[in-house]
Amino acid sequence: MAGGWSRDGAVQDQIDASVEDAVQRARSRLTAGESAVRCDECESIIPEARRRAIPGVRLCIACQAAREKQESFSGGINRRGSKDSQLR
Incomplete structure (x- = not known):
């Protein structure tokens, strides 16, 4: 159930995007090769x-x-769903 101007499933889409971003960030930090x-x-x-x-x-x-x-201080805000990104 969506409210206001959002469509049905918009909240879940934002959650899915946040999870996908976190997974991609974690995968990019994995090491490989010779130690x-x-x-x-x-x-x-x-x-x-x-x-x-x-x-x-x-x-x-x-x-x-x-x-x-040091890396943990970077923000974990999903900009895809923010109003600022929708106004551009």
């Missing part, structure tokens, strides 16, 4: 268990955690 022996940022040795668990790993745990913390 590094030393961290690309701090040059510390990456443990063998980490290299086996995550193919293509390039960062040690500390540097990876710092990068993920």
Whole structure:
């Protein structure tokens, strides 16, 4: 049931778009290929268990955690359904 100017299913479409965006963001961060022996940022040795668990790993745990913390501040707003994007 839609209200106002939106059509039936518009809310679900927006939810689906948000989920799809999140999945694409997660997939883009996956690593592949040869794992590094030393961290690309701090040059510390990456443990063998980490290299086996995550193919293509390039960062040690500390540097990876710092990068993920920095990336988590990016907004998760779905602009497809915002009024601003509809006015353009």
